[in-house]
Amino acid sequence: MMRQSFTAVLERNVTFSDTLVSEPYEVAWAREARVFVRALDLTGTLEAWAEISPDGQCWIPEGSPPASLHQGGVLSFPLREFGHWLRIVARVRGTSASARVIVYLALKS
Numbered sequence: 001m002m003r004q005s006f007t008a009v010l011e012r013n014v015t016f017s018d019t020l021v022s023e024p025y026e027v028a029w030a031r032e033a034r035v036f037v038r039a040l041d042l043t044g045t046l047e048a049w050a051e052i053s054p055d056g057q058c059w060i061p062e063g064s065p066p067a068s069l070h071q072g073g074v075l076s077f078p079l080r081e082f083g084h085w086l087r088i089v090a091r092v093r094g095t096s097a098s099a100r101v102i103v104y105l106a107l108k109s
Contacts, residue, residue, distance in 0.1 A: 004029075004109040010088060011103040013040065022088040022103050024056045030107040033079040035067075035088055038102045042072045044094025046101070050077075053085040062086075 010022040027033060037048045046069045050062040062082060069075040079086070092099045 006030075006107050008105045008107070009102065010105055011101060013100060013102065015041070015098060015100040016090070017092065017098040020090045020099075020101070020103075021051075022090075024053065024085050024087040025105055026056065026084060027082065027086050027105075027107055028084040029109060031080070032108050033082065033086065034076060034106045035079065036074055036076045036104040036106065037067075037069070037088065037090055038074045038104070039069055039072045039099055040102065041098070041100040042069065042092070044092045044097025044099070045070050046075065046090060046092050046099050048075060048077075048088055048090040048103075050079055050082070051087050051089055052082050053087070054083060056085040059087065066091075
């Protein structure tokens, strides 16, 4: 059986100076996911983590520790056994902190 894959761009060229919560994405068909957060511009420290939901309305942290990035580039982390819905939360910290990011969700059956 051939596995299926799909990459969703959840946020594109979004600038924020505190916390960004991505659009939710329905992922019930997927067995695994990998999150990529590309920091096009970054001042401060960027942290990102996943939140899960049974219905796309109420959310809880997925449970893995946040991934972090201290300069422009890409951070990534894997996810498994996440249920039906995922969204990504990103936060920047530091003096005059801001980030411009693209958030990708790569999924496989």
